Amino acid sequence: MPTAPVDGNDIHYVTDGDPADPAFLLITGLGLQLTAWPEGLVDLLRGHGFFVIRFDNRDSGLSAKLDGPPDLGAVLSGDSTSAPYRIDHLADDTASLLTHLGIARTHVAGMSMGGMITQALAIRYPALVASACTIMSTTGNPHVGAPTAEATTALLTPPGATREEAIARSVGISRAIGSPAYPVDDDVRWKLAAAAYDRSYSPRGFSRQLAAILSSPDRTDGLRKVRTPFLVIHGEDDPLITLSGGEATAAAVPGSRLLTFPGMGHDLPAPLWEQIADAMAANAGSTPPD
Template sequence: MTMSAKANGLELAYDSFGTPGDRPLLLIMGLGSQMIMWDEAFCELLAEQGHHVVRFDNRDVGLSTHLHEAGVPDLGAALAGDAQAPYLLADLALDTVGLLDALGWPAAHVVGVSMGGMIAQELTINHPDRVLSLTSIMSTPGKAGPPTPEASAALFSPPAPDRATAVERALAVWSVIGSPGYEPDHERIAKLSGLAYDRAYDPAGTTRQLVAILASGDRTERLAAVDKPTLVLHGEADPLIQVDGGKATAAAVPGARLITFPGMGHDLPRPLWERFVTEITRLTRG
């Protein structure tokens, strides 16, 4: 059941899996992606390992607050380094602090994927008392691991005019950035893309998130102060944030453990879920 929490002046939609009182685990999703992209079966696997799992919609996606009044930032200017950003990744990290407060969690194990990994990094840097451990998946501390030209073209594809086109484009995007070493689940991608469109289709919100990434700068130097148990997972075939992004994250955080996966792109292939859950659980139990 989807619930709503007041956090940092916003409303954040979330749901949970597992037993309250188990190890608190917060899942942070990536750019323009709603919490439903954390598959329910994956969340249940984590819950079975003694986690109380919460997934949520970041601001500007899904059923959380959309900052429509902020308008659409000039993406061209942002790409040129002259970003007028309505907010930064640090603000998205503050949203997660507000959510932790609403949940009554003094601190949590934090898992972020892609932009969610960037938010998780910001959270750990700026609010270390709220983080028990950090897992950064297919993410980067900043400039490392830039996208391939093909992945960039997929990322900047124009907004879809209707639901059918949105689903069609999602399938096209994932065919570019997904895992070449694993059979794509076209039916699942189409289903989730349609559900995401029905929940809230807001390309302007995704642009605001993207500009937040571009305007937030590199975290490498600040990550050197992180003293939390840290796990970095990354696909060796990721074209959107190439594997150097994961390597740079692990190199920046003292004592971080890096695991890379051949054939994995910028998604979470189902055949690897058990391995992801095993590694995350090893970290949270430690």
């Protein structure tokens, strides 16, 4: 099992493709595992000539789990003292993973919370980032990207006490935030949720990652200093991180490109994989802005 020692914690990762090819690092979102990146999208990126790296963030998947739940009520009220880490710390984990792998420079894409980590990585470690892409993400400005009431309710549903309840919760969240123009059968959602549960189930890790998001500062000022090819992809019907989050990200980064898809929610619909992979590859081949 490949792991990287990061500040005394193990970070689990997988690689696909030829290590001699340019590296493309994929960072996943809140409570998700590296398996949330569809294999079909990974294969498309490999077809573009990239060495693809995926990993489980701390507190998810097969990576190290911390102890103790945060006080989310206090965090939501502005008291973040119980949050054990921030988005910047997850970016530091990512940089340490790249050091472990001997990769001095990589293309990076992140979905949702992974997009936040991508932003922080580009701000904190500009020499590491050859190009950046954020998908269905936001800047940390609380005035943009706010979720709908339905999406918030689904996300904050209490974790299930049994395997069946936990999987049903995941299916409910997926249904609430998914793409209205690209519906997925519930039996497919169930199989994906069951596979994720059986690989790793960490509701307290989810809470700690959520606390990290809520307690992290606005990255807008830092994004204004980013000088790497930057692509922002967002669903026009995303209920969890609404479109204004992607628009604000693109407005903050000089020379960035905003690509939106009507009917796309907070997921990666299979019919859009080819367009998304093509856009990511084109961004990776772009000239950095002045």
